[in-house]
Amino acid sequence: MTVDTPPADDSTVGAGAESSSSDTAMAAVTAAEAVLAQRFGSTISLVEAEDLAGSGPATVVRARVASSPFSLPRTLVIKHYPDEPADGEDDAFAREAASYQLFTALSADDRTCPEILAHSADHRLLVIDDLGRAPTLQDKLSGSDARAAETALLSWARSLGRMHFSTANREADFNALLRRLGKAQSGGQAEPSAPPACDPVEAATEAPVVLGEELGIDTPVDVAAAAQRAAEQARSAAFRAFSPVDLWPDNNLVTGDGVRFLDFERGRVRSALVDAAHMLVPFVSGPEPLALPRGVSEAMITSWRAEVADLWPSLAEEETLDRYLADAAQLLVWEATCRWLPELAGADRVSGDGRDNGDRGRTRERGTATARAAALVTWWRDLAEHAGRAGEGADGAAVAAHAEAVARALDGRFGPDLELPLYPAFR
Structure with missing residues (x-):
């Protein structure tokens, strides 16, 4: 049986979308705090989460470092990939993490991207330096x-x-990083990369x-x-x-x-x-x-x-x-x-x-x-x-x-x- 329902109120729809966005942003921040604590061995608090509305599969969030015993940038960008790739599908998280790790080994002058500060295959998350509100x-x-x-x-x-x-x-370095991330996510057995x-x-x-x-x-x-x-x-x-x-x-x-x-x-x-x-x-x-x-x-x-x-x-x-x-x-x-x-x-x-x-x-x-x-x-x-x-x-x-x-x-x-x-x- 089909039930006719009245059209949704725009304000209700908007509130729901905003709530969903807030939930995903906070989930990313919570995961980032856990990854940073594991990386640096101490609690690091992040506040003022701002959803940057990434167009890809990742939740992209800017957050301010509220407290940290280490010298960190004032703000960080978090990229969280909550969903595992489907069977046979290329893994966007693995490629992004391997890419940033490849650039980490370069000098600052040769690095044409932000610096990666922490990442976790378990949480499917990267924390990178925030380049600020520069224009694209x-x-x-x-x-x-x-x-x-x-x-x-x-x-x-x-x-x-x-x-x-x-x-x-x-190229060999990049492929090694990609294989290592694939093994970490698949419990030790690297999956073949999709074309x-x-x-x-x-x-x-x-x-x-x-x-x-x-x-x-x-x-x-x-x-x-x-x-x-x-x-x-x-x-x-x-x-x-x-x-x-x-x-x-x-x-x-x-x-x-x-x-x-x-x-x-x-x-x-x-x-x-x-x-x-x-x-x-x-x-x-x-x-x-x-x-x-x-x-x-x-x-x-x-x-x-x-x-x-x-x-x-x-x-x-x-x-x-x-x-x-x-x-x-x-x-x-x-x-x-x-x-x-x-x-x-x-x-x-x-x-x-x-x-x-x-x-x-x-x-x-x-x-x-x-x-x-x-x-x-x-x-x-x-x-x-x-x-x-x-x-x-x-x-x-x-x-x-x-x-x-x-x-x-x-x-x-x-x-x-x-x-x-x-x-x-x-x-």
Whole structure:
């Protein structure tokens, strides 16, 4: 039997949500006090818990140190992962803890993230240094000061380069830390790591299928071969370094000492070229990316290269770097297409004429879909330009021609005349 119930009072719903948030924040603080006591051997009291509303699986809380016999920062940030991962699911806590531990071994100048002060696999919790209320890169890009936004982007690129430089030979260390955390949580038997979600390397195989099914576009043999070569380069031992993977503008802080990265829930060692290609395809892995003005991406790449050229001298050669980054950009654009195109095509088939019939939620969804379609159109057009400029004879021309054809098909399907707008700071 179905029972009709009156709509909930907004104030009641809000109070319940606030109460739930308070409960999870206090649970995180209580666990943090236990972890800190175990780490330092004495009681440390935390007060004034502030829920920072993290977007991932962790409860993120800022708390003030009320009393401690040790010299600790005035405030701390707590990341609590109360839920165990499902069978076969990658463990965000283990990756984040291993990532922070990897950086702890570096000097303060090489550490492009906050310092980890304590962690516990039993409590699934990390306590890290609080960098304060500095703006994120997203804040800078969403503002009205173009110069400040560009300065922040160049700082982001330099910090990414320093991260790559300082972790380039630390893959074995990272994997050992990850295995140790896996064993600690599984009672001594390390569980195999799940493959990363939205892996650009896998897109070399998956994207041609998606393009054929959703747009009716065939991928020429030489274009598919070029993508497979790019995937082999990304899998190779060359240019490997630690990556946060989620290279989004709101996942870092713009501090007086440069940009600092915050979230390593999918952190892993992979090709640094895939990270650097996010400057050609700006923040492609983010949920709602926008565009950068011409010239800014090139300036970012120059800043990044200055940090890694001593480590990887071949990247000092302009033509070599252009070719490598164009290949990595191809993988990123293909991956974004695998991630978004089936959903866009499915929504397009269901919505018919696209009218939302007064449903605000559907209006927002339609706006997001249009933005993502515009992103794909823009990225495929830009890929054609990058491939044509980087070249490699007939292969470069073939990749460029295929990218142009895909861009036209996407615009014809979801447009017309779609173009990704600039971040607000550059409008």
